[in-house]
Amino acid sequence: MFALKTGQSGKAGAPRPAFFGLSLAPEFLSSGRFVLPRWLRRPARLISRLCDGEYTPPRHVGLVATAVFLSSSVLYGAWLGGQIPAAAQAVTARFGFAVDQVRVSGNKETSEIDILEQLDLDGWTSLIGFDADAARQRIAALPWVKVASVRKIYPDELEVRIEEREPFALWQHGSQLAIIERSGNVIVPFDGGRHGLLPLVIGYGAAEGAEGFVGRIRQHPELASRVKGFIRVAERRWDLRLENGITIRLPETGEDAAIAELLKLDREDGLLSRDIAAVDLRLEDRLVIRLTSEALERRTTLLAEQAKAAKKKPGKSI
Structure with a gap:
């Protein structure tokens, strides 16, 4: 059986550190009554040394921890508010990933303007965050379009290919x-x-x-x-x-x-x-x-004239 051993306190009679209500004193941990899981042993040793005064944290660690906490809070709030995608779009667009070119092929009856409207580009749309599948579905819903595909070509280009319905x-x-x-x-x-x-x-x-x-x-x-x-x-x-x-x-x-x-x-x-x-x-x-x-x-008139002419024709003598 393995037990977690910690360093001895520097002062006799000093209060022993505890972890989640359990004493971290060496005699408690090595007595065989309690064994920490392997993944908790290293953090427990660190806490024990910190409580005994054997470990001195680096300078400004409190400032760094505060900054990390505040940054995490801001990011969590942005995530809850749905602002993360918009922020990522804005940042990546300004780093050269804004959609600058759109190539369209296969359209005869469908105008390029209608296709561009379905892409929903605003001039600063980032190729990284662009939802190509949603754009494909919007284009496929156009009346003449039978099949559509939208492909992202990094760093700043979209390729749209469509197959149109054939009029009969x-x-x-x-x-x-x-x-x-x-x-x-x-x-x-x-x-x-x-x-x-x-x-x-x-x-x-x-x-x-x-x-x-x-x-x-x-x-x-x-x-x-x-x-x-x-x-x-x-x-x-x-x-x-x-x-x-x-x-x-x-x-x-x-x-x-x-x-x-x-x-x-x-x-x-x-x-x-x-x-x-x-x-x-x-x-x-x-x-x-x-x-x-x-x-x-005309036929009725012709038949009437023929009948009239037949009546006027003299009969044969016997």
Whole structure:
């Protein structure tokens, strides 16, 4: 058994030092009744020597201890008040770590101004304390941004890389017009510009099914080049609106066969160049054509004139 031994007091009968209420007298510590843990033995010896007068602390130790205590109190108060990060930012920024350059790449639809606003820089932002992950999340929340990354390049540079969503079509639902992805997700409302050349899909349910149907029509270039709008009807079938105003009503199933028959009639008789309003392909055994109001009026007039001329024609003698 090991016991902590201390130096003897210099005076007989002097009071023995105590540590947390326990005597530090050598005869007590070496009596076998009490053994200090190993990590307390060195401090206990130091306290015992200090109490016995065998150890004299260095000069100004009280002043240093007071300064340490006050500094610790100030730092603790700043930590409780949340001032430590701001102080660290200010100090490190003035030591050459202030963000001075920002490089942005991958943006076509997203402006650099919008990206810089999400970085939340104030001119004295320190690169050391800058939260790159929080900035990345703010940039990723911008409408056109699909994926974003923010990288710190010491001592004073930020690199921002983004991947943007790809516009696929314009979706009209009610009076609203929006730019959508292939998946049908809305990117931003449409406000004009070069995206006006995108395919126009119309109606509820059109956005979700647009990719497959538009792709199917594009397999027929002679028809796709004439299409102005793809209309979803009752979320079950599609109509095509051509540039000349003709509406092609496709069946709910068998769309490819109906389109093939339509293109055959157009090549043989120029069907889609005539003065008609709609071509109905929903019936399997027949094709229904609806004339425009002007064409119907002309046809009605022509039939009336033909009937009148037939009445005036003299009959054959028997």
